[in-house]
Amino acid sequence: MRLKKQRQKTIEFNERDKLVLFLVRMDELTSRKYYKEIDWRVIPQGLSLKAVDDDTFAAFLLSFRHFYANDSPTEMGRIHGILSKVAHTFSDVAMVAELAKIKQEFAKGPIFRIDVFDTKGTVNEKFNNEQIFDLYINCRYFHTDPRGAEFFFKMPEPSRTTCYHAFQMALIRYVRRFHAYVPIIMKVLNSSALPPGRFNVNPPNQGKAIMLLKVPKSCPI
Numbered sequence: 424m425r426l427k428k429q430r431q432k433t434i435e436f437n438e439r440d441k442l443v444l445f446l447v448r449m450d451e452l453t454s455r456k457y458y459k460e461i462d463w464r465v466i467p468q469g470l471s472l473k474a475v476d477d478d479t480f481a482a483f484l485l486s487f488r489h490f491y492a493n494d495s496p497t498e499m500g501r502i503h504g505i506l507s508k509v510a511h512t513f514s515d516v517a518m519v520a521e522l523a524k525i526k527q528e529f530a531k532g533p534i535f536r537i538d539v540f541d542t543k544g545t546v547n548e549k550f551n552n553e554q555i556f557d558l559y560i561n562c563r564y565f566h567t568d569p570r571g572a573e574f575f576f577k578m579p580e581p582s583r584t585t586c587y588h589a590f591q592m593a594l595i596r597y598v599r600r601f602h603a604y605v606p607i608i609m610k611v612l613n614s615s616a617l618p619p620g621r622f623n624v625n626p627p628n629q630g631k632a633i634m635l636l637k638v639p640k641s642c643p644i
Contacts, residue, residue, distance in 0.1 A: 436496050438505045440620035442608045445497040448489040449601060457483035458598075461591075480591075484564050487594070490601055491560070499600060506607055509616045518607060525603045529596055550586070552593040559590040 436444065452458060457479045490499050503522065510518035532552075550558070561568040562575040578586065611617065 437618065437620040438508075439612065439617040440622050441496045441502065441505060442612055442617070443620070443622040445490075445502050445604065445608060448486060448497050449605060452483070452486040452490075452598075452601070455479075455483040455486055481564065487597070488565060490597070492565075499597070499604075502604055502608075506604065506611065509611050513616060518610070521603075521607060525600055528603070529600045532596060550589075552589055555586055555589045556593040558586070 457475055460475055460479070489495050489497050492498060495501075503526070506518070507522050509515070510522060558571050558575055560566075562571045
């Protein structure tokens, strides 16, 4: 007689787990070579970027993707929602205000706009940094989106290099937003606001978790 195959139980992360994993991914992000080498400082004349090889940059984006992909448990909007829920549930006015500030700062930029020229000097496209961001994420690094792939791979120089640098610049406000969540997450994890999960903060070592979690390095920007 054939034994009935048991259905495996789906493993899911609860809200506390997602916050802990966010810190894990932040530690990975801030440990990447690109993160350490790039000059994140904003100067009056614009942004100062150090030249890095594409492999180093691509490795950084592998970690970045955990905060951006919609299907990720650590996607920034999902994390914001968890923290907002806690803040409103416990009527934490200061946390509500800080979360609102994070979104406002993110919305303010920095914002960039560039014109993409063909080899004859004719403007083909006018891009803002969100469009450039989407172009690189969905056509260059994570996917090959047919909507922009033909345009992207036919883009001439110097527009290709200009767009590449604009994409690097567009990452800055995302990294700032990720960093801003860290102290709020630590506050929530050190409270009893959320039920226990599969992971937890190790009390004897503030900021360290069971899976070798370290508090992300302080933001340099």
